[in-house]
Amino acid sequence: MRTLRLDIVSDIVCPWCYIGLANLERALAALEGEVAVDIAFHPLQLNPGLPPQGEATADNIARKYGLTPDQARSRGGGVREAAAEAGVAMAGRPDRIYDTFDAHRLLYWAGEQGRQLALKHALFDAYFEQGRNIADHAALADAAEAAGLDRAAANDVLRRGSYAAQVNDDEIEWRSEGIASVPTMVIDREFVVSGAQAPARIERALRKLAAR
Numbered sequence: 001m002r003t004l005r006l007d008i009v010s011d012i013v014c015p016w017c018y019i020g021l022a023n024l025e026r027a028l029a030a031l032e033g034e035v036a037v038d039i040a041f042h043p044l045q046l047n048p049g050l051p052p053q054g055e056a057t058a059d060n061i062a063r064k065y066g067l068t069p070d071q072a073r074s075r076g077g078g079v080r081e082a083a084a085e086a087g088v089a090m091a092g093r094p095d096r097i098y099d100t101f102d103a104h105r106l107l108y109w110a111g112e113q114g115r116q117l118a119l120k121h122a123l124f125d126a127y128f129e130q131g132r133n134i135a136d137h138a139a140l141a142d143a144a145e146a147a148g149l150d151r152a153a154a155n156d157v158l159r160r161g162s163y164a165a166q167v168n169d170d171e172i173e174w175r176s177e178g179i180a181s182v183p184t185m186v187i188d189r190e191f192v193v194s195g196a197q198a199p200a201r202i203e204r205a206l207r208k209l210a211a212r
Helices: 015-030 058-065 071-088 101-112 116-129 136-144 151-159 164-176 201-208
Strands: 001-011 036-043 183-188 191-194
Touching: 001 015, 001 116, 001 201, 015 116, 015 201, 036 101, 036 164, 036 201, 058 071, 058 136, 058 191, 101 116, 101 136, 101 151, 101 164, 116 136, 136 151, 183 201
Parallel strands: 001 036
Antiparallel strands: 001 183, 183 191
């Protein structure tokens, strides 16, 4: 059985990243016994430098795309439908966007502990299901603990500012490769799958590549 490397460039507050991971995992469940994967997550911050209190989602979208806040609020239908189809509720999704730099620092550290996927799930749950401020260190420490990581060690990473250089360098590297949107999955550092693709499409792509 061949093992494929999956580099996933994403952000915590991106609903399509949450949906995309759910779709990927459905595809992998269908491929169990046929294809093995080695997943690594990489940062691409959608809203770097936001204040600690974040920014209202409608204001953020309006500012980025030149819309009124009311127009921005009306754009959520497609996300809700895709989330329902992917089986993710987003029951507590807040109406605010937060800075995710510290979350990415924690993800880098979790990768060294072999718990990156577990932490990614915990962070998505904290933001989309619990409505937590994902820039808040207490919320991040809770997510780390939920992912089976040592809470005191996670707090130490957050307090010391550890892995900041690694996160910055990782994001610069992927942007230099032309990755400008999330989620983006790069298979074996060669084949690019952009967006939250349907499970069947991901399954076909992985099966085809594994059979090369």
